[in-house]
Amino acid sequence: MKQKLLIILLFYIGIVSCSSDSDSPLEPSFTANPVELSYVNATSAEIEWGTTISNGNKDYAITYDIFLNDELLISKQSTIGYIFENLSPKTKYTGKVIIKDTNDKTETLNFEFETSASALTAFETNVSEITLNSAKLSWTSSSTQDQSDISYDIYINTELTAENISTNEFLLESLDKFTSYTVKIIAKSESANEPISSETTFTTMGSPPSDFPLTQTEVTSCYAIIAWDKVTVEDGSDFYFNLYLNGNLYADNLTSELKDLTLENLIPETEYVLTVEVIASNETSKEETITFTTEATTMVSDFEISLLDMTTKSVLVDWTDSYLEDGSRAEYHLYLDGEKVHGENTFLTTSSYRLENLNPNTNYTVRVVSEAPKTAGCGDQIKAREITFSTLPVYATHPTLAIEKATLYTLDSQYFPGQLNVKFNNSIDAVEITDFFVADREINSFVNYTSSISSEKLDIGHYTAVTQEKKGFVLIKDGGETYQLNFDITVESN
Secondary structure, X not given: XXXXXXXXXXXXXXXXHHHHHHOOOOOOEEEEOOOEEEEEOOOOEEEEOOEEEEOOOOOOOEEEEEEEOOEEEEEEEOOOXXXXXXXOOOOEEEXXXXXXXXXXXXXXXXXXXXXXXXXXXXXXXXXXXXXXXXXXXXXXXXXXXXXXXXXXXXXXXXXXXXXXXXXXXXXXXXXXXXXXXXXXXXXXXXXXXXXXXXXXXXXXXXXXXOOOOOEEEEEOOOOEEEEOOOXXXXXXXXXXXXXXXXXXXXXXXXXXXXXXXXXXXXXXXXXXXXXXXXXXXXXXXXXEEEEEEOOOOOOEOOOOEEEEOOOOOOEEEXXXXXXXXXXXXXXXXXXXXXXXXXXXXXXXXXXXXXXXXXXXXXXXXXXXEEEOOOOOXXXXXXXXXXXXXXXXXXXXXXOOOOEEEEEEEOOOOOOOXXXXXXXXXXXXXXXXXXXXXXXXXXXXXXXXXXXXXXEOOXXXXXXXXXXXXXXXXXXXXXXXXXXXXXXXXXXXXX
């Protein structure tokens, strides 16, 4: 009976116990959502995640341990989400959030992100202390979000002048004077993908023209020559001259190479004031002034002109003397076809001049001008004469007759001293010797033999010319035709 009661009691306890287990509350629990990236920039990022709690009670709690690149940043954080700061730009990061509850349940949420490049802030450039050949550059600082180091490159007119400058100023040197420059400064940082730049332009200083005191080098009754030192502009700027005579514009925009000036068509015995103004392209200028008085007039006499010793390539121009009022001889200038033949700033004191190196059978015009000293271009103070001529033609060679030898005997020879003998290959009795030229001068007096001709004794000037040139020719007429026979001269003594 006792055994039966024990069995019943145990069965009852079991039923009561089962009933008690089914009525007790469930264990608290959580469910985690994945980590999401709220934002990311060059130096910071924010993550968020979610958790859902089941069967929670007031004693149930969840905490979070946050790791970045395996480094624990914070432990037992109670809030959802985290902001990472002071990150490096352009860097990949990995991390994890470990979730723990009071029942020692854990779950790990992994995440990763990459920061962006750091952006450079704009800056401004300034140029100061500009001189003829230097200038000081300065600029405000650029910056980055991560406060990384910044360096600067400097370009002048697209050419790299300096690089990796860590300061905020730079002295430009060895610049050209009065020249425009474009300066470009580029800021760069290792943490930034793109550099930024600031650009400005400036012009180096100009300088005025140099002093150039005027001097009168020559003054006559109708013209004056005024000279000055070559003008320079220190910064190399271009410049030109304007000239004013007695307050009136005389000439303008004259070349910068000008160092003297001839004022023409002036009035005798008159005072003039000349002002020379230099205007430079750098907007500077300078002027100098001189006062001078022209002289009284001097008349020159008329003269005649003639031509002598005409050849195929030369002629002697001869003229009678021209005199000044005081009886002194004038100065002469000779022009061939409008070109002065004896130097631009020279004159002739003799009344003859040999023109050489002319072309055969060619027309020329010779002009001889006589003038009083220092009176060129003064109206009645000059006299001029012109004459036109044609050089002799070059004739054909004779079909049979030729010159075998031409000999000039030295002045100390026993026979025929200073005479020229020309020997032909045949008799010349049947032909006419019309002209005899040696060293571009005509021999007017010579003796005919059966097969030769012989000049008279040459004057010392002609003799010397022949010893230097050693060439000549004769013109002959045969059957109504003119022929030219050329020869080379040998100098011999006997």
